[in-house]
Amino acid sequence: MEQRFVMKCGGSTLAALPASFFDDLRGLQERNVKPVIVHGGGPAISETLTKLGIESEFVNGLRKTSDEVLDVVEMVLAGRINKEIVRKIQQSGAKSIGLSGVDGKLIIAKPVANSAEIGFVGDVTDVNAAVIEGIMGMGYIPVIAPIGIDEQGQRYNINADTAAGAVASHLGVERMIVVTDVPGILKTVDGVKKVLPTVTVEEIDAMIASGEIYGGMIPKVRAAVKCIQGKVREVIIVNGDEPGVLSKAVLEGGIGTRIVQA
Numbered sequence: 001m002e003q004r005f006v007m008k009c010g011g012s013t014l015a016a017l018p019a020s021f022f023d024d025l026r027g028l029q030e031r032n033v034k035p036v037i038v039h040g041g042g043p044a045i046s047e048t049l050t051k052l053g054i055e056s057e058f059v060n061g062l063r064k065t066s067d068e069v070l071d072v073v074e075m076v077l078a079g080r081i082n083k084e085i086v087r088k089i090q091q092s093g094a095k096s097i098g099l100s101g102v103d104g105k106l107i108i109a110k111p112v113a114n115s116a117e118i119g120f121v122g123d124v125t126d127v128n129a130a131v132i133e134g135i136m137g138m139g140y141i142p143v144i145a146p147i148g149i150d151e152q153g154q155r156y157n158i159n160a161d162t163a164a165g166a167v168a169s170h171l172g173v174e175r176m177i178v179v180t181d182v183p184g185i186l187k188t189v190d191g192v193k194k195v196l197p198t199v200t201v202e203e204i205d206a207m208i209a210s211g212e213i214y215g216g217m218i219p220k221v222r223a224a225v226k227c228i229q230g231k232v233r234e235v236i237i238v239n240g241d242e243p244g245v246l247s248k249a250v251l252e253g254g255i256g257t258r259i260v261q262a
């Protein structure tokens with residue numbers, strides 16, 4: 001039976017993902033375990049902004065996005081990064097189509113509550129699941145850049161974890177896998193950092209309050225909590241460096257941190 005999952009690939013790890021990672025992805029696709037990829041690329045956006053003499057500013061982890069910054073975000077995410085992932089998947093022998101949330105009105109967005117302060121940053125209001133399902137139905141792996149659009153045609157920059165969680169929820173997949181540069185959620189126990197195998201929603205709230213979860217991990221766990229409150233059964237946070245990480249996470253378990261309802 002076909003199984004589907006959403007995979008979020010963070011900018012922290014994209015450049016370092018080995019060819020074997022994409023071979024693993026192809027292997028899953030061949031076993032009827034079908035991925036939908038949503039990617040980030042924060043570091044690459046910041047790098048390009050620096051080259052253009054534009055400073056990067058963040059408010060609670062979200063990039064302040066003027067119209068000028070939005071052009072760069074779209075250029076880097078929907079252009080360079082998106083096509084790089086599509087090329088790597090194709091090199092592994094699988095089929096892939098890259099698009100942004102603008103294409104086919106895939107990701108419908110509205111301004112975030114504090115948009116007066118941070119500009120064109122969006123929250124997802126709807127996902128056009130039929131377009132994604134159509135691409136998957138043709139045997140292609142969809143690769144989605146987190147740019148949203150509203151009914152007036154305005155573009156929005158969306159945090160990639162938030163976008164991935166919304167895609168997972170709207171597709172009603174069983175599982176979301178968040179690929180990043182750490183082996184899971186880390187907690188210091190007796191002075192030693194350990195990967196937590198499983199974390200519940202209550203534990204996450206406590207770890208954010210105590211500062212044990214901070215920075216880029218916050219949007220991940222918030223997106224995870226939101227989607228497991230819907231149809232998604234589990235979210236697994238893993239390190240892209242680990243050999244065979246995807247098939248282990250999907251088929252075997254026992255890797256990374258699983259975020260579960262209770």
Ligand SMILES: Nc1ncnc2c1ncn2[C@@H]1O[C@H](COP(=O)(O)OP(=O)(O)O)[C@@H](O)[C@H]1O
Nearest residue numbers: 010011012180182184185186212213214216217
């Ligand atoms: N409790 C935690 N466990 C692991 N990583 C954490 C934790 N709290 C914060 N982090 C940070 O979150 C980072 C991953 O988020 P981020 O850099 O935004 O990655 P990505 O580009 O993959 O979205 C880690 O490299 C780490 O610095």
Ligand SMILES: CC(=O)N[C@@H](CCC(=O)OP(=O)(O)O)C(=O)O
Nearest residue numbers: 011040041042062063158159160
């Ligand atoms: C609103 C907002 O902050 N958007 C992010 C989108 C990219 C992203 O989320 O990339 P990572 O997954 O690599 O962090 C940004 O502009 O950096």
